[in-house]
Amino acid sequence: MSLLPILSFSLLLLSIHNYSSPDCNRFQCGDLTIDYPFSLYDTTNPDHCGLPGLLISCENHVPILHLQSANYTVQGINYENRTIALVDTDVLDQNETCPRVKNNVTFFANAGIDYTNSDVNLTFFYECNIALNSSPISCFTSNGHGDSYVFRTSDIPSYQYPTWSAACQLVVVVPVLNYYLDQVYNDLNSAFGVALRNGFQLGWNSTTNCTKCLDNGGQ
């Protein structure tokens, strides 16, 4: 019984030590090798190692990046181009043709990751009590709550935006890949699911490293 304090003290030391231990940096998840600047998000011990914004857990052989806003399934990592391909895990869990994105993508400002030139934004307006300047999303049933709409963000007339957002229950902005948006652009209100399921990309700079993250307090 007198072992218990000693044991928990050693566990504490161990967890501090593990903050920078090698297993935090390189690991295999499914077909992907996860390496610097990403590190392991230990679901049973979230403070185990690494910094918010660049933490990946491995759940049933599927790598999941934990961002501030939600969890994102990692589709690939290109260490040469310094890009990571992501899809909102919640979107993948939903009906293929008609997923509903619930939150904006957000990550800690100093996490060392950012959007790339391949990304463009979509804006969803949910349950609007006026008709917006487009066809409503055909697969959402309105149930009397008003129609929902999706636009390429840059297509929204800025003078309309305040009126539109005020008239709708929820506005959600999400990045998609330009390439997949092009494929469905003419039928965006019925085919946006394709763009959402192909996700988006984040990139990091060669200067992104954990020394930098640590200096920033991991914020």
Ligand SMILES: *[C@@H]1O[C@H](CO)[C@@H](O)[C@H](O)[C@H]1NC(C)=O
């Ligand atoms: C993200 O994953 C973590 C760990 O599995 C879980 O605790 C958390 O609820 C998830 N967050 C969302 C928004 O689903």
Ligand SMILES: *[C@@H]1O[C@H](CO)[C@@H](O)[C@H](O)[C@H]1NC(C)=O
């Ligand atoms: C990655 O970089 C290589 C070499 O510069 C380039 O050929 C390739 O198109 C890039 N891939 C992406 C996804 O940007």
Ligand SMILES: *[C@@H]1O[C@H](CO)[C@@H](O)[C@H](O)[C@H]1NC(C)=O
């Ligand atoms: C998309 O929106 C995010 C946040 O709302 C912004 O940081 C980003 O620059 C936008 N991307 C483009 C291509 O406009």
Ligand SMILES: *[C@@H]1O[C@H](CO)[C@@H](O)[C@H](O)[C@H]1NC(C)=O
């Ligand atoms: C997905 O949604 C579409 C449109 O509402 C519907 O026709 C289809 O049956 C749904 N598929 C599944 C698997 O629920």
Ligand SMILES: *[C@@H]1O[C@H](CO)[C@@H](O)[C@H](O)[C@H]1NC(C)=O
């Ligand atoms: C998403 O961001 C937009 C501004 O870019 C904001 O108006 C909206 O309220 C945000 N939505 C959520 C769900 O936070």
Ligand SMILES: *[C@@H]1O[C@H](CO)[C@@H](O)[C@H](O)[C@H]1NC(C)=O
């Ligand atoms: C990389 O550096 C460029 C130029 O300073 C900056 O615009 C970009 O946002 C940075 N990207 C990341 C992922 O930090």
Ligand SMILES: *[C@@H]1O[C@H](CO)[C@@H](O)[C@H](O)[C@H]1NC(C)=O
């Ligand atoms: C991280 O960056 C710092 C300063 O920018 C540099 O001194 C250090 O060598 C870098 N570490 C790695 C592992 O790249």
